[in-house]
């Protein structure tokens with residue numbers, strides 16, 4: 001698999017502000033239409049179940065599943081609301097931060113943001 005295909009198959013992830021119980025980084029997944037998810041369950045098989053993470057709609061049943069942190073995304077339960085522009089803004093700023101993180105000079109500032 002070449003680099004471009006690999007990037008294409010990667011989920012759109014942003015670092016979560018909360019860490020996992022074991023101290024490792026946890027991730028939020030942003031889908032193509034602008035819904036945000038947090039990990040609900042990581043199976044030993046590698047299948048990750050994602051749960052909607054919109055704080056304005058805490059009871060939204062929206063769920064998705066992926067194999068690892070890669071596409072394709074299987075949508076399991078539809079959302080109760082339309083995606084918001086706020087998620088798109090978060091995606092853009094996360095992309096900018098990750099660009100900065102890829103630049104060695106700015107790496108040390110990355111996790112302080």
Ligand SMILES: [Zn+2]
Nearest residue numbers: 052060062079
């Ligand atoms: Zn939702």
